[in-house]
Amino acid sequence: MKTVTLTLNPALDKSTAVDRITPEQKLRCSSLQLDAGGGGINVSKGIRKLGGASTAVFPAGGHNGRRLQELLTNAGISTSTFELAGETRENFSVTESATNLQYRFTLPGVEMRTEEAEHCLQLIRELQPDLLVASGSLPPGLPVTYYEQVAAFAKQIGARFVLDTSGPALQAAADEGLYLLKPNLAELSALAGVDKLEMNQVDDAALDIIHQGKCELVVVSLGPQGALLVTRDGFEHIPAPTVRKKSTVGAGDSMVAGMIWALAQGKSPREMAQIGVACGTAATMNPGTELFDPEDVWRLKTWIDTYGERYRITDFD
Numbered sequence: 001m002k003t004v005t006l007t008l009n010p011a012l013d014k015s016t017a018v019d020r021i022t023p024e025q026k027l028r029c030s031s032l033q034l035d036a037g038g039g040g041i042n043v044s045k046g047i048r049k050l051g052g053a054s055t056a057v058f059p060a061g062g063h064n065g066r067r068l069q070e071l072l073t074n075a076g077i078s079t080s081t082f083e084l085a086g087e088t089r090e091n092f093s094v095t096e097s098a099t100n101l102q103y104r105f106t107l108p109g110v111e112m113r114t115e116e117a118e119h120c121l122q123l124i125r126e127l128q129p130d131l132l133v134a135s136g137s138l139p140p141g142l143p144v145t146y147y148e149q150v151a152a153f154a155k156q157i158g159a160r161f162v163l164d165t166s167g168p169a170l171q172a173a174a175d176e177g178l179y180l181l182k183p184n185l186a187e188l189s190a191l192a193g194v195d196k197l198e199m200n201q202v203d204d205a206a207l208d209i210i211h212q213g214k215c216e217l218v219v220v221s222l223g224p225q226g227a228l229l230v231t232r233d234g235f236e237h238i239p240a241p242t243v244r245k246k247s248t249v250g251a252g253d254s255m256v257a258g259m260i261w262a263l264a265q266g267k268s269p270r271e272m273a274q275i276g277v278a279c280g281t282a283a284t285m286n287p288g289t290e291l292f293d294p295e296d297v298w299r300l301k302t303w304i305d306t307y308g309e310r311y312r313i314t315d316f317d
């Protein structure tokens with residue numbers, strides 16, 4: 001199955017470390033590390049780690065845009081980009097070595113007009129994907145409903161659309177209808193139109209979304225509690241193994257990467273959600289923005305196969 005990821009607001013991630021962060025002083029940092037960042041791009045990286053393939057579609061602006069492309073090409077990931085006027089944004093993160101805390105500064109993306117975003121859709125059309133994954137925020141300048149247009153476009157080209165984003169951008173796209181949603185609890189609450197869902201309301205809220213025709217599958221991610229897979233036929237809790245947590249940054253993108261890889265392999269929704277949980281949890285074992293080590297993924301997947309039943313929550317009430 002041909003997989004394409006779409007990142008409308010990519011970033012060049014720059015990270016470094018310093019012993020202590022203190023004001024007014026020169027902070028002598030270790031050498032700079034450059035990484036390609038942004039939701040869809042991270043998903044492409046995760047798919048690659050699992051041995052799968054995808055093409056990352058994104059707007060690339062100026063010098064930073066070229067660096068992004070280079071970084072991905074060097075990592076063995078195909079890209080299809082279009083030149084954006086202006087520079088692709090940079091994100092900057094500093095790890096304070098004394099405490100191991102990571103300070104993450106994200107900058108707004110470069111303004112993008114709807115006509116420019118249409119170039120990305122054109123690139124996707126040429127790639128003829130079976131699976132289209134969009135992840136991450138929308139850049140400034142695009143209407144908050146833009147993912148709704150992407151959802152409609154995906155239908156038109158016959159691709160299954162998977163979306164991982166938050167807020168009104170997510171709500172609008174869900175109204176158009178898509179294949180798979182992976183909301184966390186806060187995002188599911190917003191989709192259900194309430195402030196905060198309680199655990200015992202999660203299954204019904206997700207099932208409602210399916211019954212309203214907004215999507216076929218929902219995987220609600222529950223942080224350390226794993227995930228809830230919800231289909232038309234019912235729900236199943238997938239517990240997350242307990243691990244030594246270093247950083248949860250990238251857990252969501254890793255989870256999506258695992259699920260997309262599984263879908264592309266023709267796995268069942270259940271396997272898909274289990275592999276997603278294994279990837280998300282494996283990501284928490286790595287420091288900073290690093291995704292996951294595939295060896296950890298398959299070890300955790302074996303744990304889920306063996307002990308999942310025992311730790312499964314069957315009754316959320």
Ligand SMILES: Nc1ncnc2c1ncn2[C@@H]1O[C@H](COP(=O)(O)OP(=O)(O)OP(=O)(O)O)[C@@H](O)[C@H]1O
Pocket residue numbers: 183184221222223224225226227240241242243245248249250251252253255276277278279280281284
């Ligand atoms: N503390 C944790 N312990 C074990 N697994 C975790 C933990 N946090 C996250 N995970 C794993 O990662 C998956 C996704 O995490 P989470 O529910 O926090 O998603 P998210 O809120 O979308 O994350 P992100 O902030 O990266 O977008 C979970 O389903 C779980 O498998």
Ligand SMILES: [Mg+2]
Pocket residue numbers: 164184252253
């Ligand atoms: Mg998320």
